[in-house]
Amino acid sequence: MLTSILLQVAGASESFLQFLMENIQVFLSYTGFANATSGHFIMLLVGLLFIFLAVKYEFEPMLLIPIGFGMLIGNIPFKDAGLQLGIYEEGSVLNILYQGVVQGWYPPLIFLGIGAMTDFSALISNPKLLLVGAAAQFGIFGAYMIALQMGFDPSQAAAIGIIGGADGPTAIFLSSKLAPNLMGAIAVSAYSYMALVPIIQPPFMRLLTTQKERLIRMKPPRAVSQTEKVMFPIIGLLLTAFLVPSGLPLLGMVFFGNLLKESGVTRRLAETARGPLIDTITILLGITVGASTQATQFLTLNSVKIFGLGALSFVIATCAGVLFVKFFNLFLKEGNKINPLIGNAGVSAVPDAARISQNVGMEYDPSNYLLMHAMGPNVAGVIGSAVAAGILLGFLG
């Protein structure tokens, strides 16, 4: 009797243990450890590198921290069991937040904030600097031509080329329309290189300029009236959007934000646009772009090519800006000449590219302040890259 009870208990406990073991096995199969691949670890390391660069060297921390952490979130491996976890699973929280990137409505909102925080005075006082901003857009088309030769189709090449505009929101906007499958790589590449402009640009600025050119002192910008500041966004919008209607979401928002700032009667709206709004969108954009780099989707040969082309496009844009200023100087009178060290600022990485002009300029003449002058082509670059994106979308969209 006792034996049979003991046997029953032993049998029951054995089956219970088996049940427990099976449960644990099922649980283990759901953990990140069981589903990890080498790709996940590579992407996690890249995410950690981004966070390290942001914290240690303060390389664009506002972008690299959200993107870096997003990479960690996006590359936690999990079993695809329809639990709506991943960013590519319809209905998941991350997927809902990611729609702002996919549908392209985060970038225009960022542009609204950029418009509300940008002072176009430097450009208005010396409007010829607009042309430097136009010239630097050659980075986009240089990269476009190379991408075509590397086997990308025209719409993919255009989406990759826009990295050369050094404008994250524009890159996301265009790639979401022309090459959604490459958007993650393009966005990460654009933001990474924007953070790395202090490393990429100076060697080419030094290489392409002479000692005499680096010492050119530019006339101080004149004071700009309130009326001119109010007119600029209105005329700017009408002119550029009529020319390139496909750039309307970006151009409309950047000029609208600027009018909020300059009209002087919508202070609260301008403050919201350049403060809480842009901060909120930057957080959402950064974290979702980072999370979109899931190793399974992101680690491809194309991504590697895009990173290479991205770096190249920044170099081309920098060189084009500097060389254009040198060329432009041939037609300018002595005293009106432009210091070619502000040519790099034609890319729209505001205000980093302008700060680089200032820093490199001060290496050669510590009393030559180029920052204000460099802000001209820098903000022209924002307009130029939005126009270029509109053109590409018009041709290939």
Next chain:
Amino acid sequence: MVNKKIGVLLLFMVLLSFGAKAQLTTSVRINEVLVVNEDNFVDDYGKRHAWIELFNNSAGSVNLAGCYLTNDKNNPKKYMIPKGDVLTKIPPYQHTLFWADNYADRGTFHVNFSLDPNTENYIALYDADGTTLIDEITIPAGQKADISYGLDMDGTGKWTTLTKVTPSTNNVTLDSNAKIENFQVNDSWGIGMTITAMAVTFLGLIVLYLLFKQVGNASIRISKRNAQKAAEKEGNAISTNAGQESGEIFAAIATALYEMNDDNHDIENTVLTIRKVQRSYSPWSSKIYTLRQTPNKK
């Protein structure tokens, strides 16, 4: 003055309403018609009848509820598309199909008239007011069985006998991206795109440059003139450089003002201290008011 303002406002609203109209029912087109349906698309009752396909030629959804379909020029309100059916909303660049079977009691998409293959068939779509004509077409008599008559490009193009019948789908099936292919064939190096795009970018910014150069010159002239007037009032001579002061001068003045204002403040004590307030009694801190009263048991 007030009337003028109201006039401008009204004009603005009228212009806006014209703009908004572009996304409304006026964007809908009669897109394809099959008059003789012998061996083609069947309806939800398993029957074959003539059908009329409408196409929303806009980027916004359009709701046809309340609009009218007719085959009679003298009776624009012959069949009102019923309200309250979500299916009457056509998504952007999509189609919807109406059965011309003269069985209106079979549902929203069955109209109260039919098409006669032996005569010309007039078909029109009217807006909800019953007077605004949205689109109309006269289908020639003698249509062949199972051959539809439609636009050679969806929503646009010319009416013709179509080579294939395409109910609720595009009349023209695009199986390639012509734009991309064109670039791949004619501009494989991307030079054409680069030249065009750079030219457009430069053009836009050159015009902006020229415009703001003029605006800047005008602004300098105006500020000079204003300064001149102010000086004349005060009887002072004015410098020829007035209005062209550099930002650096203003920056220096601003810095000086800031420093002066800053000096006006004493260095304030930033140490926080907590000083206990000695107060023997206050009704606000009295416990007696916070205690529950003992019930009176009388």
